[in-house]
Amino acid sequence: MITRRNFNKGAVAGAAAIAAAPLLDTYMSTQALAQNAPAPSRPLNIPPLYAGKISGGVRVFDLNMRRGNTEFFPGVKTPTLGINADFLGPVLHMSAGEQVRFNVKNSLGEPTTLHWHGFHLPAKHDGGPHQEIAPGQTWSPQFEIKQHAASFWYHSHMLHQTAAQVWRGLAGMMIVDDAHARALSLPATYGVDDIPLVLQDRSFNRDGSLSYSTDMHNTMMGNLGALLMVNGSINATFAAKTKLVRFRVLNASNARFWTIGFSDERPFHQIATDGALLERPVRLTRLSLGPGERGEIIVDLGDRKPVFLRNFPLPDGGGMMGGGGMMGRMMRRRGGGMSAGEGADFLQIIPASAQAPASTSAATLPNKLLSLPRLNPADAARTRRFVLDMRMGPMVMMGISNPVSINGKVMKLNRIDEVIKLGDTEIWEISNRSPMPHPFHIHDIQFHILDRDGRPPAANERGLKDTVVVNRGETVRVITKFEDYADAQTPYMYHCHILEHEDAGMMGQFTVVA
Ligand code: C2O
Ligand code: CU
Numbered sequence: 001m002i003t004r005r006n007f008n009k010g011a012v013a014g015a016a017a018i019a020a021a022p023l024l025d026t027y028m029s030t031q032a033l034a035q036n037a038p039a040p041s042r043p044l045n046i047p048p049l050y051a052g053k054i055s056g057g058v059r060v061f062d063l064n065m066r067r068g069n070t071e072f073f074p075g076v077k078t079p080t081l082g083i084n085a086d087f088l089g090p091v092l093h094m095s096a097g098e099q100v101r102f103n104v105k106n107s108l109g110e111p112t113t114l115h116w117h118g119f120h121l122p123a124k125h126d127g128g129p130h131q132e133i134a135p136g137q138t139w140s141p142q143f144e145i146k147q148h149a150a151s152f153w154y155h156s157h158m159l160h161q162t163a164a165q166v167w168r169g170l171a172g173m174m175i176v177d178d179a180h181a182r183a184l185s186l187p188a189t190y191g192v193d194d195i196p197l198v199l200q201d202r203s204f205n206r207d208g209s210l211s212y213s214t215d216m217h218n219t220m221m222g223n224l225g226a227l228l229m230v231n232g233s234i235n236a237t238f239a240a241k242t243k244l245v246r247f248r249v250l251n252a253s254n255a256r257f258w259t260i261g262f263s264d265e266r267p268f269h270q271i272a273t274d275g276a277l278l279e280r281p282v283r284l285t286r287l288s289l290g291p292g293e294r295g296e297i298i299v300d301l302g303d304r305k306p307v308f309l310r311n312f313p314l315p316d317g318g319g320m321m322g323g324g325g326m327m328g329r330m331m332r333r334r335g336g337g338m339s340a341g342e343g344a345d346f347l348q349i350i351p352a353s354a355q356a357p358a359s360t361s362a363a364t365l366p367n368k369l370l371s372l373p374r375l376n377p378a379d380a381a382r383t384r385r386f387v388l389d390m391r392m393g394p395m396v397m398m399g400i401s402n403p404v405s406i407n408g409k410v411m412k413l414n415r416i417d418e419v420i421k422l423g424d425t426e427i428w429e430i431s432n433r434s435p436m437p438h439p440f441h442i443h444d445i446q447f448h449i450l451d452r453d454g455r456p457p458a459a460n461e462r463g464l465k466d467t468v469v470v471n472r473g474e475t476v477r478v479i480t481k482f483e484d485y486a487d488a489q490t491p492y493m494y495h496c497h498i499l500e501h502e503d504a505g506m507m508g509q510f511t512v513v514a
């Protein structure tokens with residue numbers, strides 16, 4: 001038997017290291033609930049795969065955003081939100097080139113939106129803050145899937161409410177398929193050897209309700225939950241039937257940066273980034289994902305040994321340990337809790353003693369996945385610069401200056417920050433002057449990372465991306481092309497994907513014009 005003592009250790013056990021009183025209370029109440037939590041053998045929740053139905057040549061999805069109750073702890077009902085479910089939503093499946101329509105009904109009793117993260121689409125169908133769905137209304141965007149095969153996601157993007165609504169459950173994964181990916185021999189049987197892992201963290205109050213706060217500390221650091229969960233399950237076990245398993249890993253946390261790996265340090269291969277397969281599998285022992293990012297990995301369970309997926313503490317506390325003054329101290333305190341080298345296990349994997357034969361599942365990895373053309377920096381019409389910054393102190397406390405900004409500005413719904421010419425290739429240069437990392441996300445497009453502080457990106461970051469972590473003090477350059485859709489009236493967003501930062505205004509708007 002393997003030990004279970006590390007299950008969620010570091011997360012809950014970090015309580016004692018947290019000095020702030022309200023936080024301590026939340027950690028203690030979460031711990032109290034966790035002690036009554038199921039033995040760590042609850043089967044991993046695998047959301048249903050939902051392919052909609054074809055009607056008049058269009059793939060139609062009916063999505064109902066609603067309230068529900070979820071038993072994260074046995075016998076304890078937690079009020080949550082979900083899409084066609086009590087918490088989170090189904091995994092939506094569609095193919096490149098298809099027309100899709102989403103009938104999104106808002107049964108929440110409060111306004112919301114639903115955004116298709118990573119999709120290239122007309123701005124009015126993007127589901128950002130300008131496409132608000134009033135309570136009781138149904139919003140029906142229709143567009144063509146112009147993506148490569150990869151894992152995307154959908155989530156609330158309600159102005160100032162995104163963080164709270166996603167925390168309560170308004171998020172789900174989308175899988176896009178294409179002919180090229182289908183022809184590769186990759187594990188692709190959903191729920192068997194092709195498994196979504198929606199990574200989140202949550203804290204609870206003593207009554208079982210989700211604990212969420214918009215105080216200054218949580219606005220600065222984002223809400224970090226005391227418990228790690230996968231697909232809404234805490235301390236889950238996945239019973240693997242095959243030798244190779246593909247995990248589609250989505251960091252759907254509000255603010256937590258994850259660095260995952262296996263408890264026995266076995267290597268694995270990353271095969272896809274946010275928006276496409278990589279050129280070839282990249283061998284890793286750790287995968288770091290900021291909020292919003294995805295990575296598909298393949299692990300070999302041929303030794304039939306049980307193993308845990310573990311969240312490892314970042315070597316430098318995620319870049320959060322630096323910075324002097326009040327913010328530096330706050331971040332150091334928040335970064336504490338896990339002793340170095342130890343991590344929190346969040347998923348137990350138990351391989352079957354008799355594994356499925358190779359004929360029903362991919363047995364070896366292809367060594368070529370996908371070659372994509374790259375844009376030439378010399379063809380860029382211009383370089384646009386974005387400076388991410390954070391502020392603390394009395395002016396912020398009094399509400400005179402804002403804690404977060406991009407280019408010194410705070411998101412305004414009626415201000416277009418950038419206007420881009422349709423068909424232009426552009427370089428976006430994002431500099432982080434704040435003491436913590438920010439995952440920078442751009443709507444409508446996928447990009448390639450050109451460099452980080454002038455150095456080429458790591459092998460597993462060379463694929464298509466829509467979200468990139470910009471570490472403190474770092475400058476990242478990305479290149480992309482704005483194609484197909486122009487609309488001078490309706491903007492797309494770019495923003496930090498720490499949802500509390502987004503809600504506090506670390507977001508801007510761009511239009512693409514003909
Ligand atoms: Cu994941 Cu602006 O979104
Ligand atoms: Cu997005």
Ligand code: CU
Pocket residue numbers: 437438439496497498501502506
């Ligand atoms: Cu941020």
